[in-house]
Amino acid sequence: MNKPALPNSFRNGPDEQGMFGMFGGRFVAETLMPLILDLENHWNEAKNDPAFKAEIEQLNKHYTGRPSPLYFAERLTEHLGGAKIYFKRDELNHTGSHKINNCLGQILLARRMGKKRIIAETGAGQHGVASATVAARFGYPCVVYMGATDVERQAPNVFRMKLLGAEVRPVTSGHGTLKDAMNEALRDWVTNVEDTYYLIGTAAGPHPYPELVREFQSVIGREVREQMKEAEGRLPDMLVAAVGGGSNAIGLFHPFLDDEDVQIVGVEAGGKGLSGEEHCASLTAGRPGVLHGNRTYLLQNEDGQINEGHSISAGLDYPGIGPEHSWLKDSGRVDYVPIMDDEALEAFQLLTRLEGIIPALEPAHALAEVVKRAPKMAKDQIIVMNLCGRGDKDVFTVGKILGHEL
């Protein structure tokens, strides 16, 4: 494939058609098209409305607990013996991950549009919990679609959602995974177009979702810029984040895309290895296709049928990726690398013991890449990693693998 010409800025996308180069777009059924155009209009108004911005900032500060700290991981840095490692601690947010940043923004958008009902899809349950949380906070009924297999595996999060007043609908159609949950949410939306707002959990889906989710998550990267200047008086040398759909990563990366000296690394779930089908490395091992409203890299067979994928981390267990990441990969601005299940598991335990922080398995993937890279870098260089979720939800999974009955 020919490399597209390098743009003047990496921060101008998407274009009016919702494209990031050849990726993105609006590949949806006609029934949804008028809604998506309506959403785009409201979003364009909202993003230029100081009152909308002020309300988000207020909620971020007093409800979520932002800004999240930028933490110098002294013991880990010493242990690895190379670059200084900082964590952006989005795992300290209310609800335990970066997902709340997006949910607060979108619920305000739903209210602005006069919608009466919220639907969402979830894999591990983090986005489901965050959606149920904001629905409770703003008084909306909320339906969360979740693959039947995940409902069983993630029982604590299912109960959390129910406590928050949401209805969790297990999805048995297809293979009962996250992508089927997303299909089912789209079916609900297509049926209840008039009153329903679809709160998508990642920077994917039809335009304008990838853009608006990115904007709500970019608070992460904006804070890092300020905090880094305060801590070190300069920008970091490298950013590292895990990518499933890619919302925490784009949130960290986007404000830095035009800073040439900042190297950027996205970490995909390599699962049990890229040779078989048991991984979720859509950028490293997939190819471009069209699913869930956008063109992006996908795990698929030669007939264009979508594969299931596998990861130890349910939050990375999706056969696609946000379209902006596909574009950033092809343009060469961001490096995307896979990390295997066992490497993530090792990093999970390392961080827990060295820093007293139990990370979610998603950022444990990013951490495993930091463990590889930091020792090769000079001691005056700086890495910032997005610690985008806490590991409470994963202790059962990890316990099982390590042979502890819980």
Place this chain on the structure above:
Amino acid sequence: MTTRIDRRFAALKAEGRPGLVTYFMGGDPDYETSLSIMKALPKAGADVIELGMPFSDPMADGPAIQAAGLRALKGGQTLAKTLAMAADFRKHDEDTPIVMMGYYNPIYVYGVERFLTDAKASGVDGLIVVDLPPEMDEELCVPALKAGLNFIRLATPTTDEKRMPAVLSNTSGFVYYVSMTGITGSALPDTTKVGAAVDRIKAHTDLPVCVGFGVKTSEQARAIGASADGVVVGTAIVNAVANVLTADGRKTADPAEAVATLVGGLAQGVRQARLAAAQ
């Protein structure tokens, strides 16, 4: 350019009755059985055939068509085989229009130009691709029209007056009015509303308007056919196949015969539609 679809609707108009448009899933439950179903359709009274292209993630379809697609994929169906099925059918039937219906990704991966060439060579007349709205016309619609295939667009209850011209702009063959907001196979809407919607579309175009989503019985086909130029039936046909399959995919009766019985009844319905309306 006139296609088999144009000629067929012109003939139906001359005959003074609406057409019966039948959808089935290519390759469900296997290639040979599915081909026998396809061949049975015109004999049972189908006027236009929609040949379903299975996809792993059919976002706009209900459980019946999703399950049919998965059965077909499990049976080894691919886009290449669905094209071969059209070509096999064409050896026996020169007149019945074939419209391939499905989702974009398998076509995109196959290669748009290659697909259009092969579709044309296989005797395919038109395409319905659910996840390509007018905003994405450059992807497939415009190349398909250039290749001499009809591109049939879906209009829905959410397609308002402002949007209707955009939806109809590159549409050819016929307009497929999706009679409700929802997925395939849901409940049939109020038929009087359908009549009003057909009139609304006809104010913008001279193309035939076919109505689908939710039509299951001969009576419903007759009622919809009173105002529409064609009645689309899909889920009921797919269910007729599913009903003669056991959970592990064995046949308890001939699926082609089951489909023919159903389609025969529906065909009677559309043939009585205008008589009923006149009375």
